[in-house]
Amino acid sequence: MFETLILILDATLRVSTPLILAALAGLFSERAGIVDIGLEGKMLGGAFAAAAAAAVFGSAWIGLGFAILASVGLALIHGFACITHRGDHIVSGVAINTIVAGLTITLGLDWFGMGGQTPALSGDARFLTITFPFADALADVPVIGLIYSELLSGHNILVYLAFALVPATYWMVYKTRFGLRLRAVGENPHAVDTAGISVAFVRYRAVIICGVLCGVAGAYLSTAHNAGFLKDMSAGKGYMALAALIFGKWRPVPVMFACLLFGFLDAVAVRMQGVVVPGIGEIPVQAIEVLPYVLTVLLLAGFIGKAVGPKAVGRPYVKERA
Amino acid sequence: MSQAKVPVWVNVALIPLLNIMLAFAVSGLVILAIGENPIEAAGYLIYGAFGYEEGIGYTLYYATNLIFTGLAVSIAFKAGLFNIGGEGQAYIGGLGVALVCLWLDSSMPFIIIMPLAVIASALFGAAWAYIPAYLQARRGSHIVITTIMFNFIASSLMVYLLVNWLKEEGRMAANSRTFAENAWMPYMHEILAPLGINISDSPLNGAFILALICCAFIWGLIWHTRWGYQLRTLGTNATAAQYAGIDNAKVTIWVMLISGGLAGFVGVNEIMGVNHNLLLNFTAGYGFAGIAVSLMGRNHPIGIILAATLFGALYQGGAELAFEIPTITPEIVVVIQGLVILFSGALEHMFKDRIEGFFIRRAA
Numbered sequence: 001m002f003e004t005l006i007l008i009l010d011a012t013l014r015v016s017t018p019l020i021l022a023a024l025a026g027l028f029s030e031r032a033g034i035v036d037i038g039l040e041g042k043m044l045g046g047a048f049a050a051a052a053a054a055a056v057f058g059s060a061w062i063g064l065g066f067a068i069l070a071s072v073g074l075a076l077i078h079g080f081a082c083i084t085h086r087g088d089h090i091v092s093g094v095a096i097n098t099i100v101a102g103l104t105i106t107l108g109l110d111w112f113g114m115g116g117q118t119p120a121l122s123g124d125a126r127f128l129t130i131t132f133p134f135a136d137a138l139a140d141v142p143v144i145g146l147i148y149s150e151l152l153s154g155h156n157i158l159v160y161l162a163f164a165l166v167p168a169t170y171w172m173v174y175k176t177r178f179g180l181r182l183r184a185v186g187e188n189p190h191a192v193d194t195a196g197i198s199v200a201f202v203r204y205r206a207v208i209i210c211g212v213l214c215g216v217a218g219a220y221l222s223t224a225h226n227a228g229f230l231k232d233m234s235a236g237k238g239y240m241a242l243a244a245l246i247f248g249k250w251r252p253v254p255v256m257f258a259c260l261l262f263g264f265l266d267a268v269a270v271r272m273q274g275v276v277v278p279g280i281g282e283i284p285v286q287a288i289e290v291l292p293y294v295l296t297v298l299l300l301a302g303f304i305g306k307a308v309g310p311k312a313v314g315r316p317y318v319k320e321r322a
Numbered sequence: 323m324s325q326a327k328v329p330v331w332v333n334v335a336l337i338p339l340l341n342i343m344l345a346f347a348v349s350g351l352v353i354l355a356i357g358e359n360p361i362e363a364a365g366y367l368i369y370g371a372f373g374y375e376e377g378i379g380y381t382l383y384y385a386t387n388l389i390f391t392g393l394a395v396s397i398a399f400k401a402g403l404f405n406i407g408g409e410g411q412a413y414i415g416g417l418g419v420a421l422v423c424l425w426l427d428s429s430m431p432f433i434i435i436m437p438l439a440v441i442a443s444a445l446f447g448a449a450w451a452y453i454p455a456y457l458q459a460r461r462g463s464h465i466v467i468t469t470i471m472f473n474f475i476a477s478s479l480m481v482y483l484l485v486n487w488l489k490e491e492g493r494m495a496a497n498s499r500t501f502a503e504n505a506w507m508p509y510m511h512e513i514l515a516p517l518g519i520n521i522s523d524s525p526l527n528g529a530f531i532l533a534l535i536c537c538a539f540i541w542g543l544i545w546h547t548r549w550g551y552q553l554r555t556l557g558t559n560a561t562a563a564q565y566a567g568i569d570n571a572k573v574t575i576w577v578m579l580i581s582g583g584l585a586g587f588v589g590v591n592e593i594m595g596v597n598h599n600l601l602l603n604f605t606a607g608y609g610f611a612g613i614a615v616s617l618m619g620r621n622h623p624i625g626i627i628l629a630a631t632l633f634g635a636l637y638q639g640g641a642e643l644a645f646e647i648p649t650i651t652p653e654i655v656v657v658i659q660g661l662v663i664l665f666s667g668a669l670e671h672m673f674k675d676r677i678e679g680f681f682i683r684r685a686a
Contacts (some may be wrong), residue, residue: 001482010412027358037406037466037470068382077664080669081668081669082601082668085668085669085671086671087667087669087670087671087672088667088668088670089464090404090406091404091617091663091668092615092664092667092668092669094406094610094613094663094667095634095661095663095664095667096660096670097660097662098610098656098657098659098663099656099657099660099661099664100660101653101656101660101662102653102657102658102659102660103352103653103657104653104657105651105653106352106356106650106651106653106654106657107355107356109649109651110356110357110649116651116653120343139600181559198609222399236474239470239471239474242467243467243471246467284482284486286478286479286481286482287478287482289478290474290478290479292472293472293475293478294471294475295473296467296471297453297457297463297468297471297472297475298470299463300457300461300463300464300467301457301463301468302461302462302463304342321664
């Protein structure tokens with residue numbers, strides 16, 4: 001029983017990682033007032049770029065670099081549309097998701113001729129797991145040994161990076177000057193403008209950070225969690241990250257817990273397949289899978305707390321002229 | 323800025339044309355990048371879509387789905403609501419159609435099944451849109467997010483129903499049983515044959531007529547009724563609408579019910595018209611394509627028919643293209659769709675403001 005729990009939690013960490021990265025990405029963007037439906041597309045684009053570059057250059061790190069480049073490129077298109085041209089944030093996000101969904105397959109087929117997939121990655125082309133010191137030696141120690149060797153040790157570097165980024169994001173958003181401006185731009189851009197700070201520049205930087213994080217999330221999917229790019233491999237994770245962002249009320253630590261909760265449900269759903277629960281019977285996997293979305297809807301409706309986003313989110317900023 | 327000085331044709335023809343030319347140009351670059359000739363590709367595409375009768379039939383069959391989802395997105399747009407949940411609503415609409423067909427196909431004639439299935443598709447689609455609408459109108463949750471969530475909920479629900487309840491015994495794939503033929507929507511070539519018009523066989527079916535009726539109905543509803551005026555007022559300025567005594571919440575809910583019902587009609591075309599059984603993922607992105615169609619079509623039924631035909635042609639021509647040039651996948655159509663959404667939606671102001679400015683200066 002205890003071992004099963006540890007294994008589920010271990011899977012939870014792995015599944016939550018891309019959600020955390022993407023949700024933090026969304027946090028930077030939305031805190032600056034830019035709605036980001038395009039997390040999914042940027043993640044998918046990053047996953048494709050990472051796998052393609054890793055396959056060509058044989059290095060997961062180069063893959064990561066290309067993932068970030070691709071994702072930031074998409075983020076800049078979003079920024080160009082939403083910030084410079086005051087376009088509709090949602091429409092722009094939908095456009096990016098659609099373009100990437102088509103482009104990854106079109107380019108993938110041309111480059112690798114494998115029906116839109118990339119070649120299977122191995123060795124240096126993947127982010128491999130890091131084993132903590134003494135993990136094997138301690139594995140037999142009751143309770144602690146299992147926690148240390150299974151749960152904490154044995155993940156790849158991007159998993160640890162994702163969790164390290166949570167306090168880093170907290171510090172950046174709440175304790176730095178940039179963070180203050182970021183939040184102010186999302187709440188009251190006029191005030192920021194009055195203070196002589198460029199709203200557009202702050203927002204562009206937020207969008208770029210968002211791109212970087214989505215790129216990492218994508219690289220994780222294709223070069224760490226899986227060994228190569230598969231068609232539509234983000235499979236709604238971007239939207240789930242968006243749900244987690246709302247569920248965590250746009251704050252880093254609650255967002256992380258929301259991602260962990262959603263990841264946990266995912267891990268449980270896999271485990272529950274065909275398992276008969278005494279007294280209840282077989283719980284349909286779909287019922288568990290659908291919980292994150294249902295919970296988010298309930299939260300948004302104010303049935304379990306209330307989700308209030310940044311005030312100026314989704315509104316283009318127009319500098320007033322005298 | 324956009325007072326009456328800008329000629330009408332600029333807004334209804336020039337700008338949409340310019341947007342789509344740009345989308346095509348960038349798609350052409352993509353085709354160039356993968357080492358193929360865009361002009362040659364365009365040739366195959368046009369031939370595949372319009373070059374022969376069967377191709378035209380396919381084009382219009384795809385267009386039927388896009389008219390439904392395009393109208394669904396655009397009526398919501400008119401009221402200032404972004405219905406991103408067309409995909410889920412169409413999916414659930416298909417469930418409604420399938421339930422009626424599965425239930426009645428052994429005991430009732432077509433003439434009774436058909437209207438019931440059409441009504442069921444609309445009711446199911448509308449019901450799926452009702453919850454996000456209600457939550458937006460009465461509880462202040464954002465309709466974009468809730469409709470996205472409802473797409474996923476619909477998808478899970480359908481997997482559950484198909485795998486556990488509706489799957490045909492002894493079959494591996496999660497499909498329902500095939501309906502008896504009296505629950506099939508007749509094909510267009512069958513409808514036209516008794517009238518002495520002979521066309522090639524294609525999946526184009528009676529749902530196309532339903533789509534055209536919907537266009538006329540929506541046109542009348544939006545521009546020629548009191549309620550349509552309220553809807554447009556809500557979309558233009560919600561605060562003003564409130565002051566004018568319009569019940570914004572009520573209008574919001576009704577608009578979304580109609581929008582969901584329209585999306586639900588995709589089920590009539592796909593399930594009753596072509597597949598004749600309920601299957602997974604039959605909506606295949608039509609809900610999202612509807613966004614591109616409504617943006618292209620300037621939220622007007624005539625524009626939507628034209629845009630849907632254009633996109634239908636891309637779907638059909640894209641399949642032909644993929645057959646002729648195997649390095650190009652049909653997904654190139656998805657890229658074009660995305661670019662259309664980008665240029666005519668998100669980057670709207672980039673061109674519109676400049677072009678309008680040009681004409682205003684010239685008029686002055």
